[in-house]
Amino acid sequence: MKGYHDIVGDGGSRILEQVAEKQNRIADGLAAVRHLVAVGSGKGGVGKSTLTLHLAGALRERGLRIAILDADFNGPSQARMAGVQDAVFVPGQHRMALPRTVNGIAVFSMGSLVPESKALDFDSAAHGDSHTWRATKEFALLGEILASSEWGELDLLMFDLPPGADRTVQYADFLGPRTSFVLVTIPSEVSRGVVARSAAALLARRSPGDGGAKGPNRILGYVENMSGYFCRDCNAVKPLFPPSRNRFNEADSQPTLEIPCLGTVPFDPELARHCDRGMPFAALPDTPVRRALDHVTQNLLDSLS
Ligand code: ADP
DSSP, X not given: OOOGGGXXXXXXXXXXXXXXXXXXXXXXXXXXXXXXXXXXXXXXXXXXXXXXXXXXHXXXXXXXXXXXXXXXXXXXXXXXXXXXXXXXXXXXXXXXXXXXXXXXXXXXXXXXXXXXXOOOOOOOSSTTOHHHHXXXXXXXXXXXXXXXXXXXXXXXXXXXOOSOHHHHHHHHHHHOTTEEEEEEEOSSHHHHHHXXXXXXXXXXXXXXXXXXXXXXXXXXXXXXXXXXXXXXTTTEEEOOSOOOSOOTTOTTOSSOOOSOEEEEEEEOHHHHHHHHHTOOGGGSOSSHHHHHHHHHHHHHHHHHO
């Protein structure tokens, strides 16, 4: 057995070199990606996956090259929503080629690899300790996916994040300052509170270079999803949630969120049907919901440029 004094540096495991190699592989793989945009919230079930996919669809219609990385490994919705549930992964020219939707969006989602009836276990050697390892293993997996997938030349790589305000910040740390954030809320005070917490946590991160003035990751803005219900019978958007006392950006309200609103998207049962059946954005009829998604897409592009 080696004695303490026999261990030089990392003990011969090359662990530091391995980490550096992986970081280089990630950076190389993403070198031709113009924008990294993470869609988060803090809250679950507010429409992060729906908006990620349909904004991607609207961007694709404008001729942009788009990929989605579904970072919600244990609740992967993108595979079903994007229609790539049964996709087969094949080796690409240099790395793993990603499945594509019918309209050409490349999608990595655990839902293409793990059946919906199964959870993804992050086992550990010590029984009952897997929670300790979960975040570490999740980020190791994310790094491996980033390093080994063929992203190629892209205008946007969008990350569909899992819920949790603390995890939103962890993703910001892991993905680095190149990644901008879009936060999704619904018009309830509960949801706004959680999103305000996520935004505050992102903004509270200090980068040494900027004198602590702002966090290193840009927040492009928030989208209010399910803001009203689109009634097809009367072709009008009706209220879905009770009027709120707490509006973002109002001086006298709590919580305040000093980030731009990229737009509002009504609830539309047809959109939910599209998501369940993996139908593309192009198949959405011309309704206020589609126009709202187009409007958010334009604001997103404006804020990126
Ligand atoms: P999250 O990613 O935040 O957990 P999802 O995008 O999975 O939320 O949305 C939860 C459910 O709500 C899905 O079934 C989705 O189809 C539906 N949904 C989300 N936004 C809308 C909308 N604007 N209109 C209709 N259904 C929606």
